[in-house]
Amino acid sequence: MDSLEIKNLNVTIENKKILDDFSLTLPKGEVHALMGPNGSGKSTLAKTLAGHPDYSVVAGESLVDGKNMIGLSPDEIARSGMFMAFQYPSEISGVSIANFIRAAITARLQKDEELQATQYYKQLYEKMDLLKMDRKFTSRSINSGFSGGEKKRCEILQMMMLKPKYAVLDETDSGLDIDALRIVADGVNKMRSPDIGILVITHYHRLLSYIVPDKVHVIYNGQIVQSGDKELAFELDKKGYDWIKNESVTSL
Amino acid sequence: MAVKSTIEIDQEKGNFHYDTQYNYDAGTGLDENTIRYISDVKGEDKSLLDFRLKALKIFESKALPTHWATQDLENINFDKIRYYLAKGQQPSRSWDEVPDDVKETFERLGIPEQERKFLAGVEAQFDSEAAYSNTKEQLKKEGVIFIGPTEGLKEYPEIFQKWFGKVIPTGDNKFSALNSAVFSGGSFIYIPPGVKVRQPLQAYFRINAENFGQFERTLIIADEGAEITYMEGCTAPKFETATLHSAVVELIALKGAKIQYITVQNWSNNVFNLVTKRGMAMEEAEIRWIDCNIGSRLTMKYPAVILKGAKSRGEVLSIALANDRQHQDTGAKMIHAADETTSNIISKSISIGSGRSSYRGLVNIPKHLKKCKNNTECDALLVNSKSRTDTYPAITLKGDDNSIQHEASVSKVSAEQIFYMMQRGLSEGEAMSLSVNGFVNDLISQFPMEYSVELKRLIDMEMEGSVG
Numbered sequence: 233m234d235s236l237e238i239k240n241l242n243v244t245i246e247n248k249k250i251l252d253d254f255s256l257t258l259p260k261g262e263v264h265a266l267m268g269p270n271g272s273g274k275s276t277l278a279k280t281l282a283g284h285p286d287y288s289v290v291a292g293e294s295l296v297d298g299k300n301m302i303g304l305s306p307d308e309i310a311r312s313g314m315f316m317a318f319q320y321p322s323e324i325s326g327v328s329i330a331n332f333i334r335a336a337i338t339a340r341l342q343k344d345e346e347l348q349a350t351q352y353y354k355q356l357y358e359k360m361d362l363l364k365m366d367r368k369f370t371s372r373s374i375n376s377g378f379s380g381g382e383k384k385r386c387e388i389l390q391m392m393m394l395k396p397k398y399a400v401l402d403e404t405d406s407g408l409d410i411d412a413l414r415i416v417a418d419g420v421n422k423m424r425s426p427d428i429g430i431l432v433i434t435h436y437h438r439l440l441s442y443i444v445p446d447k448v449h450v451i452y453n454g455q456i457v458q459s460g461d462k463e464l465a466f467e468l469d470k471k472g473y474d475w476i477k478n479e480s481v482t483s484l
Numbered sequence: 485m486a487v488k489s490t491i492e493i494d495q496e497k498g499n500f501h502y503d504t505q506y507n508y509d510a511g512t513g514l515d516e517n518t519i520r521y522i523s524d525v526k527g528e529d530k531s532l533l534d535f536r537l538k539a540l541k542i543f544e545s546k547a548l549p550t551h552w553a554t555q556d557l558e559n560i561n562f563d564k565i566r567y568y569l570a571k572g573q574q575p576s577r578s579w580d581e582v583p584d585d586v587k588e589t590f591e592r593l594g595i596p597e598q599e600r601k602f603l604a605g606v607e608a609q610f611d612s613e614a615a616y617s618n619t620k621e622q623l624k625k626e627g628v629i630f631i632g633p634t635e636g637l638k639e640y641p642e643i644f645q646k647w648f649g650k651v652i653p654t655g656d657n658k659f660s661a662l663n664s665a666v667f668s669g670g671s672f673i674y675i676p677p678g679v680k681v682r683q684p685l686q687a688y689f690r691i692n693a694e695n696f697g698q699f700e701r702t703l704i705i706a707d708e709g710a711e712i713t714y715m716e717g718c719t720a721p722k723f724e725t726a727t728l729h730s731a732v733v734e735l736i737a738l739k740g741a742k743i744q745y746i747t748v749q750n751w752s753n754n755v756f757n758l759v760t761k762r763g764m765a766m767e768e769a770e771i772r773w774i775d776c777n778i779g780s781r782l783t784m785k786y787p788a789v790i791l792k793g794a795k796s797r798g799e800v801l802s803i804a805l806a807n808d809r810q811h812q813d814t815g816a817k818m819i820h821a822a823d824e825t826t827s828n829i830i831s832k833s834i835s836i837g838s839g840r841s842s843y844r845g846l847v848n849i850p851k852h853l854k855k856c857k858n859n860t861e862c863d864a865l866l867v868n869s870k871s872r873t874d875t876y877p878a879i880t881l882k883g884d885d886n887s888i889q890h891e892a893s894v895s896k897v898s899a900e901q902i903f904y905m906m907q908r909g910l911s912e913g914e915a916m917s918l919s920v921n922g923f924v925n926d927l928i929s930q931f932p933m934e935y936s937v938e939l940k941r942l943i944d945m946e947m948e949g950s951v952g
Contacts, residue, residue, distance in 0.1 A: 285899075309907075
């Protein structure tokens with residue numbers, strides 16, 4: 233079966249070890265949640281999977297349907313079907329959302345293929361309606377002057393338009409009020425299908441009330457220390473991360 | 485007849501050259517004999533020869549402006565340059581009559597095609613002289629003159645002499661003096677009163693020879709109520725040795741006239757591009773410089789408008805892109821000399837790699853004037869940490885009844901922005917190109933369409949090539 237298979241990933245940043253033999257398998261068609269306290273390696277994992285140049289992979293693999301992504305450039309990884317929704321998306325002034333997404337889609341086309349403008353806008357508007365985004369948004373510069381909610385909706389919009397095989401949502405709930413959270417979660421739920429595997433990275437269980445995961449993993453000190461079903465998220469919420477910290481200390 | 489031999493091609497569009505045979509060659513180096521030779525082959529009268537010789541003296545007496553400009557100017561070896569190279573003296577009126585190698589050069593640069601598509605007239609200069617020059621019949625009937633300066637002086641002495649050298653005097657600076665001494669080629673344009681030329685006139689300046697200096701001279705006069713857009717483009721093959729391009733461009737917009745002067749400078753990066761451009765706007769006239777500098781090793785150019793008539797308007801919209809080992813030292817000057825004059829300067833510079841951009845501005849509104857306005861915006865974009873940008877705005881505002889507005893910004897394309905765009909599937913080059921296009925978009929959208937398309941294409945090519 234197709235999957236995103238992360239195998240024994242060891243990652244350092246400025247010689248400091250962040251991910252320590254991290255392994256996780258996300259089958260296509262499932263939604264997994266990765267939870268953990270600050271500094272446990274959640275964002276490092278997201279950025280490493282996306283090929284961020286600041287993170288050095290010492291050992292391990294990230295297999296997208298069997299093909300190793302480690303060592304590829306960020307754009308090659310992206311075009312192989314890996315999408316990452318950023319916790320802090322960059323602002324790019326002067327580049328409209330419509331043009332940006334069009335450029336991203338065009339980058340995925342074969343040489344002789346051409347993007348049909350009418351078809352493209354039809355799709356774009358459809359997805360924007362789902363995310364309750366005003367159509368005027370298409371001409372706004374990417375993330376410039378956006379509220380937190382607008383930025384996250386814009387990330388989900390891009391995910392919907394680019395149709396990745398696997399998506400990593402890095403703390404997509406941070407900075408969202410409850411209405412925005414619902415809209416974003418709705419968008420993600422509508423994307424759920426046998427064609428995509430989604431890894432939701434979050435600090436809080438709140439988002440997981442809306443995006444109900446098939447599995448929950450807990451990361452601590454760069455390793456998965458617990459895996460379970462959705463109930464694990466609520467247990468974690470009740471007991472707090474100290475519970476995990478203590479567990480992991482005793483298990484050592 | 486020239487023998488076509490090796491063609492050197494590179495992926496860059498303008499980087500090729502033909503081993504051309506020149507029938508007129510002033511040799512290497514500059515002295516009185518060089519000037520006598522040029523003046524003689526061009527069949528000039530004594531007054532023009534004297535004008536040139538006097539200019540040579542001024543050129544020799546002036547020091548390089550290295551007290552404020554870059555020391556790189558000292559790397560120009562004036563003794564190693566060839567000041568005049570031409571195949572013939574008269575431009576052809578038809579492409580069929582242009583020598584094969586020259587014709588092929590301009591075909592590869594797309595000039596005849598553009599002429600058919602959207603131009604009202606074209607002049608194509610190859611080294612020192614125009615090889616081709618043609619204006620649509622309709623314009624000629626309306627009295628529009630579009631020829632070279634040598635012909636201009638011979639055929640229309642009363643118009644030519646009235647304005648030639650009046651906006652930019654010989655001694656304005658060392659390079660205007662050099663141009664005045666050795667100028668050849670360029671355009672002389674006269675638009676009669678009330679004639680509005682809808683399609684642009686275009687001049688294309690091509691340097692083909694090595695160790696060469698191109699010194700065209702352009703004089704454009706728009707008579708009362710006339711309107712004209714002039715576009716100039718330029719390329720040269722890349723040589724190991726330095727090439728010099730030093731033009732003088734004078735514009736005169738009489739009462740109510742409008743002149744729009746557009747430059748796409750894409751010299752190869754061994755060219756010293758030291759150009760003096762200035763326009764004079766009479767009552768209610770408008771002069772607009774659109775100046776885009778993408779090529780050259782060093783460009784020093786500060787298009788100016790003297791707002792001489794009441795309610796006249798001056799504008800400089802400029803984009804400079806300094807890639808590795810390039811220095812774009814550009815800017816604008818607005819000299820307010822009448823009431824209710826307005827000026828607008830918008831400058832955007834992009835520095836990439838070791839590229840360096842400088843903005844120098846000069847706005848002067850003296851005390852006795854009323855209701856004058858200036859708006860200056862200069863924005864700089866740095867594409868990596870090695871690049872450098874400087875801004876030297878000099879704004880002198882006196883009197884209570886005048887106003888200025890000045891904004892400046894420096895921004896960076898950060899590694900995080902590039903990563904973000906690459907995560908969406910864009911290559912590094914595409915990502916940089918997109919952010920640079922985003923930076924200049926609002927300005928480019930004010931340019932004529934044919935031109936903004938070409939400019940975006942050039943920027944894309946530059947950015948693609950800048951990825952190491």
